[in-house]
Amino acid sequence: MTKRQVKALFAHCGVVESVRLRSIPVQAESENKLTAIAKGVVIRETCNAYVVFEDPESVGKALGSSGSQVKGHHIRVDR
Numbered sequence: 894m895t896k897r898q899v900k901a902l903f904a905h906c907g908v909v910e911s912v913r914l915r916s917i918p919v920q921a922e923s924e925n926k927l928t929a930i931a932k933g934v935v936i937r938e939t940c941n942a943y944v945v946f947e948d949p950e951s952v953g954k955a956l957g958s959s960g961s962q963v964k965g966h967h968i969r970v971d972r
Contacts, residue, residue: 894914894940894942894963894964896912896913896914899912899914899942899944900912900944902958902963903944903946903951903955903958905954906946906951906952906954906955906958907946907947907948907950907951907954907955908946908947908948908951909944909945909946909947910945910946910947911944911945912942912943912944912945913942913943914940914941914942914943915940915941915942915943916939916940916941939966952972955970956970956971956972957970958970959971
């Protein structure tokens with residue numbers, strides 16, 4: 894998933910301030926992750942996404958998404 898897709902996924906909860914993707918596996922372990930992302934050689938089967946909302950109340954709405962499926966993967970949402 895891209896940052897834009899994650900933002901769209903949680904847009905129904907409230908205004909998304911920022912999204913960070915972490916733990917992104919790359920095809921070659923020797924390759925720098927930023928370079929791999931720029932080249933488009935990232936295997937994004939799984940990753941961790943951190944979403945920050947403008948309104949703290951949006952977090953409660955997002956927590957309701959925990960356990961749902963996105964692109965065949967279960968997502969976990971926590972504080």
